Amino acid sequence: MTDALWILLGIGAFFAGFVDAVVGGGGLIQIPLLFSSLPQHAPATLFGTNKIASIIGTASAAVQYARRVRIDWRIVIPGAAAALVGAWLGAKSVAYLDPEFVRPVVLTLLILVAVYTFLRPDFGTEAGTPLELSVTRRRIVIIGAGIGFYDGFFGPGTGSFFIFLFIRALHMDFLHASASAKVLNFSTNLAAISFFAGTGAILWKIGLMMAACNLAGALTGSTLALKHGTRFVRKFFLIVVTALIAKMAWDIVA
Structure with missing residues (x-):
């Protein structure tokens, strides 16, 4: 590990934390960076290290949102x-x-999420009609279990899927959906860390350094999201989803 590599991983973690705090999708930055920088390590080790780097930023973003946005x-x-x-x-x-x-x-x-959001300019800009508490609980449990399984199994786009489904199924706006998604993302990261730590598959020194940088990025991202509101989050959501589509399409054809 050279000094330049430590700096590169730290910068990447900062931007990953920033993206994650606004709409999720920081793994789009952090995971490829870990794989390209540390090719000698097994994929499970790098995935576990990524979760260590992410969970602190996710937790701080959740706290930031909870202070300013009403989370139910x-x-x-x-x-x-x-x-x-x-x-x-x-x-x-x-x-x-x-x-x-x-x-x-x-x-x-x-692609369907991006097209749907593009074609409906008002999607998520305002909260919809509140649902009955029992209906909302049932739906969020289904969403949490399904997307949680996906995050543990594969992962890319987890935050974006949470936000889209919270808006579509739970009638939230983008800002409240992003705030709520941070709490569920923290849970999925915690589960993954528990699993990978049990197998010994984590580079703790690298993960903790990246976690500090991810935290700085998350604080910056959540501050901007809270300052500029729902429309800013919506625009950022579309940018991140488009980037995810491009990255996954490239991975398939490459």
């Missing part, structure tokens, strides 16, 4: 619990299934 903990806590279980099961299933087979499916879903 009556629904978010059950959703986070379901996401925790789903992510744990997803991480375990990697040993039995090849995650690569879901890549074309995820690419298709991301």
Whole structure:
């Protein structure tokens, strides 16, 4: 590990934390950077290190949002619990299934999400009609378990899927959806860390250094999102989803 490599990983973690804090998708930056910088390590080790680098930033962003945006903990806590279980099961299933087979499916879903959001300029700009508490809880548990499993199993676009589904199924706006997604993302990261730490597959020194940089990026991103509001988050969401689509399409054809 040269000084230049430490600096590169730190800068990458900062920008990953920034993106994650606004709309999710920091893995688009952080995971390829880890794989290209540390090719001598096993994929499981790099995925575990990525989660260490991400969870501190995700937690800080959740706290920042909670101070300024009303999070309905009556629904978010059950959703986070379901996401925790789903992510744990997803991480375990990697040993039995090849995650690569879901890549074309995820690419298709991301394209549909992007097209839907582009074609509806008012999508997520304002909260919709509130649902009954029991209905909202049931839906967020299903979303948390499903996307949590996906995050543990594969991962790219988790934050974007959470935000889109919270807007579409739970009638949130972009800002509240992003705030709620941070709590569920924290749960999925925690489950993954628990799994990878149990197998010894984490580079702790690198992960903790990147976590500090990710934290700085997350504080910057959440501050900007709170300052500029829903429309800023919506624009950033579309940028990140488009970048995810381009990256996954390249991975498939390359």
